[in-house]
Amino acid sequence: MEHLILQLKKQPAFQDASVLAFECTWDKLLHEIDDLLNQLGFVYFTYSVLTRGQINSSSEAQKQRWNEGSDIVGSLPDAVIKNYYKDVAHHDPLWEVLPRITAPLLASSLISGQSSVADNFWLKQGVSSRVYIPMKSKSNRYWFHYFSLFHKLPAAEFESFFSNVSEWLVPMLTRYHELLQVVCEQEQNPYIKSEILSPTCQQVMVMTAQGMPVKRIADKLALTEEGITYHITRAKKVFGAKNKTHLVSMMHEVGLL
Numbered sequence: 001m002e003h004l005i006l007q008l009k010k011q012p013a014f015q016d017a018s019v020l021a022f023e024c025t026w027d028k029l030l031h032e033i034d035d036l037l038n039q040l041g042f043v044y045f046t047y048s049v050l051t052r053g054q055i056n057s058s059s060e061a062q063k064q065r066w067n068e069g070s071d072i073v074g075s076l077p078d079a080v081i082k083n084y085y086k087d088v089a090h091h092d093p094l095w096e097v098l099p100r101i102t103a104p105l106l107a108s109s110l111i112s113g114q115s116s117v118a119d120n121f122w123l124k125q126g127v128s129s130r131v132y133i134p135m136k137s138k139s140n141r142y143w144f145h146y147f148s149l150f151h152k153l154p155a156a157e158f159e160s161f162f163s164n165v166s167e168w169l170v171p172m173l174t175r176y177h178e179l180l181q182v183v184c185e186q187e188q189n190p191y192i193k194s195e196i197l198s199p200t201c202q203q204v205m206v207m208t209a210q211g212m213p214v215k216r217i218a219d220k221l222a223l224t225e226e227g228i229t230y231h232i233t234r235a236k237k238v239f240g241a242k243n244k245t246h247l248v249s250m251m252h253e254v255g256l257l
Helices: 002-009 026-039 060-068 078-091 094-100 116-124 155-188 199-209 214-221 225-239 244-253
Strands: 042-051 072-074 129-135 143-151
Touching: 026 042, 026 072, 026 155, 078 116, 129 155, 143 155, 199 214, 199 225, 199 244, 214 225, 225 244
Parallel strands: none
Antiparallel strands: 042 072, 042 143, 129 143
């Protein structure tokens, strides 16, 4: 293992030299990550672009994404992802802490006895240990990118193993995360990908962000003032915003303005 780690440390992705984004593709990067992790004995990995609760969690669009696992990519089979979100996720205490983590979280560190349903599910997939590694966004807010790594080692052995490799593995995954963001941020942005706001609604919000009053926006777009108010109200409901100022701020954070 020591020899393997020394070899992996020499890989280009770990070095500080810049990599041109156009030389990378989404699939190529994911394949490289899978190859790296396989060498370390990880059976699966996922990369998530879920969001930190900024879309109304009761909205149908949010429920559909979670039910289908459509914001998850990686080597974990689609059927496993869908079964997890359908039958297991609501039993997993992981989701009480995952949105707030700022450092790698080992599933074994969760409160004992609360995750038996999830643990049993993953054991059936050949997974004994899990670690979740949060990745910062460009704004360091709202976006919820993270890597989930799944290993066959028992929890006690995995804790020691991960402690030995995390010092260089986490920076390497961070580098891949930065490249993935550059290559496909717009494509994978769930707010844009799912088209949660209509083009007209987005246009209304652009003008609102510019400080234009409702009447002027209505005149510009040949709509009624009631129609403009409807689009603003809908956007506030989707994002759970308290007011227009809050809404504009949230839409800036997720790349819609």
